[in-house]
Amino acid sequence: MPTEKADHRALAARLEQRVFAEPAETPPQLRQDMGRRAAGGPPIAPPYDDLARQIGAAAYRVTDAQMAAVRQLAGSDRAAFELVAAAAVGAALERWKAGLAAIDEASLP
Numbered sequence: 001m002p003t004e005k006a007d008h009r010a011l012a013a014r015l016e017q018r019v020f021a022e023p024a025e026t027p028p029q030l031r032q033d034m035g036r037r038a039a040g041g042p043p044i045a046p047p048y049d050d051l052a053r054q055i056g057a058a059a060y061r062v063t064d065a066q067m068a069a070v071r072q073l074a075g076s077d078r079a080a081f082e083l084v085a086a087a088a089v090g091a092a093l094e095r096w097k098a099g100l101a102a103i104d105e106a107s108l109p
Helices: 008-020 028-038 048-061 064-074 077-106
Strands: none
Touching: 008 028, 008 077, 028 048, 028 077, 048 064, 048 077, 064 077
């Protein structure tokens, strides 16, 4: 049975749209800021900055204190989850795009 080849660039664009732009409990701008910061972007307001930076660098080192601070300011577990997801997706997409650029560069004649 033949399988359809996935359009990974389109799937990544859709993920980016859903995480950073569509309505959610947290404002799109804050989710975008979290994603950019986790990808090495400019600092944002505390305590979001510390969490996003840590997720981008080494997510397994996120502390309970970092999460509690974001949860308290964000107002709920759901809002905190959205921000963690935004940071994780931002960091992942940055790495994925760098990988694509390397592949594209290596494919040049």
